[in-house]
Amino acid sequence: VKNSDIIFVCLPTPFNEEKLEIDLSIYDDVMEDICTNEFMNEGKVVVIKSTVVPGTTDLYSQQYEDVNIVFNPEFLTETNYLNDFINTDRIIIGGVNDWAIQSLIMLYRSVPHFKDTPIIKMSTTAAEIVKYQSNVLMATKVAIANVFYDLCEKLGVKYDDVKDAVGMDKRIGQEHIGVSSERGFGGKCFPKDLGAIIGRCRELDVDCKLLEEVFYYNDRIRKVKDWQEIAGATVGGR
Template sequence: MRISVFGLGYVGSISAACLARAGHDVWGVDINPEKVAMLNAGVSPVMEPGLADLIAEMRAAGRIRGTCSSAEAVAATDVALLCVGTPGQPNGSPDFGALTRVAEDIGRAIGAREQPYTVVIRSTVLPGTTERVVGAALAKTAQPNGHPPTALAVSPEFLREGTALDDFKHPALTLIGCDDPATAERVRSLFDGVEAPVVHTSLRAAEMVKYSCNTFHALKICFANEIASVCEALGTDGQEVMRIFRLDEKLNVSAAYLRPGFAFGGSCLPKDVRALVKAAHVADVDVPLLSAVMASNSTRVLRGLADVLATGHRRVGVVGLAFKPGTDDLRESPCVELVKQLIAEGRDVRILDELVSRGRLVGANRRYIETELPHFSTLLCDDLPQLIEHAQVLVIVHDGAAGAAAIAAARPEQVVIDLTQNVKRIERAPLEPRARAAASLRAKPVELTS
C-alpha cells in the first residue's frame, strides 16, 4: 500500500520504518524540516535500538521518503496514519491542536484527489476525538472542494520505547476501531505482517482501550510500589512478596476481577483492605492508591442509588442481597448497603434472593444483618412473580440466572437497572425480548482473526 505517516516522532518514525520493512511504500510527513531531512538522508529522527539501520536500509531501497508537504504526501498515497503528539496541557486535558492541523491539511489536500482516502489515527486520543476533532477538521477544509469520500479509523499504537521494533511486529493485539467494515478490512491489510490477533471494534471503544491500558499499567506500577513500601515497614521483602504474587495466574495476573459490574463486599475483601491501609498508616507509610480503594467501591453503590432515585419511582425490586450470587453471606454486602440507602430515601423495597430466603442465617452472618437491616425478612419475596408484581423499578445486583430471569420477566412499563453490567437503565424495546435489548446497549467487539 501507499501510506503517509504524519508526525516523525517516536511512533511515526518507528511505524514508517516498520511499514516500509513490511513492503509498503511510505511517505513520512513532519512540520519539522530537520526530521524530514534526516529521513531523506537515511538517518533516524529518533533514538531507538535497531531503527537507524532499518531506516538506512529502507531509504536505500527507495521504500521510504520524507516531506514537509501534506499535499505532496496525500497525492502520492491512499492511506494516512496520524502519529502526531497529543501532549497534556497544564489542566490535564490532551492538546489535540496538532491533530486538528494535520486533519485540516489533509482535508485541503484530498480535494485534489479523485480516489477515496483513508485516515487512520494512531495517536492516543480520547473517545469521540476521531469524529469530533479529526472528522470535523477534514469536513471543514475538504467540503468546498467536493472531495472524494474519506474513511476514518483508529488503530492505537501499543509499542514501548526501547523495544519498539519488536513490539511493532509482535504486539499483544492489533486493534482497529472503525464503524465501516470495508475500511476496517483495508486498515487490517496495513498490518498484514504483524503477528497478533486482530480485534475490530467501534471507533470510541478503540480510543478508550488505549487509555484503559495505559492507566492500568500505571495502576499496576503504583500498586506494586505501595505494597513494597508496606512490606518494608512491616519487615518483609517487597520483591519476594510480589514475585510470589505474580505466580497466581488464576486470580492475580489474569482476567479475574476485570469485568465492570457492581461493588465488591463480603467477609474478606473490605476488612483486609482496611487492615492493610491501617497498618500502613500506623507505620507512617503513605499509600494513597490503596487508601482510595474503599472509597472507590462506595461510589459504585452511590451511583446505583442515584440511578434508581433518578427514575422517580417509589416501589423498587432488588434481585440479590448476599454479597455475591451462590452464597447467603450478607456480611458487608454492597446489596445490603444499597437496600439500606434506598429505604432511607423513602423507597418501598422488596428483595429476591433465593439462598438468603431459604437459608438459616447463623453466627456472624446473622449478627451482621440484624444490626444493618433488622427487618430484612419482611422485605424478602418468595418468588420472581411476587417481586415483579411489586416493582416499578427492577434493580439487578446479582448476575447469572436470577438476574437474567428477572430481566426477561420484566413488564414493558418497568424500568430495569442492571448494575451487574454497568447498564444504567435498560430502555424498553417493545418488539424485542428484554434481555436482547439489554445486550444491544453494550459494545460488541468483533474478532476478525485470532
C-alpha cells in the same frame, strides 16, 4: 497524500497538567492539511495512531465527512518499541466504514509478522477507550506495587520476595509490579494518559475518584517527573 492509499497520522498530543487534557492543536492543523488536500478522495484512508481521548476520532469524522478516518492505536513501550510493534498481542481498528477497515486489515495481513495477529474491529470511541484502559490499568498496577513496597519496608520484608511470588499468578504476571528507585510511574505515556482520561471523565460527569487517587499518589511519590522533560510530552515541555 497524492501517492498514498493509507495515510498514518502519528503526532504529539502534549499533555496540559493544569487542565488535565491533551493539546490537539498539532493534530487539528495536520488533519486539516490532509483532509482538505486536493488529492484526497474517497479511495484513501486516514489512520489516527496517536492516543486521543474518547470521541476525538468521531469529531474529526464529522468535521471531514467525505474522508475515511479510522483509529488504530499503538501498544508500545518506549524502551522496546520495535519489538512491541512487531510482536503485538492484537491489532485494534476502530471505524464505521467497512471498506476503510478492510483496507487497513489487508495492509496488516500483507506483512508476515501480522499474518496471524488477532485483529479486532469496533467503533472508534471503543478503540480509543481500549487504549486508555490498557495504560491506566498498567499505571494502577505500578501504583499498587509501590504501596506494598512501602508496607514491606515498614515490616522488614523483602519486597522482591513478595513480588516474585505474587507475579507467579498468571492473572497478574511480573509486568509492572517492580518498584524502581525513582518510584511510581513516569515516561511519556502513563502520567499523560491517566491525567487526560481523568479530565475526560470529569467532562462527562463520570465518577473517577479512584483514577484521581492513583494520579495524585504517583505525583506525591515520583522522585523524577521525567515526562516534563520529554519533548512533545507536555504543554510547555522541552
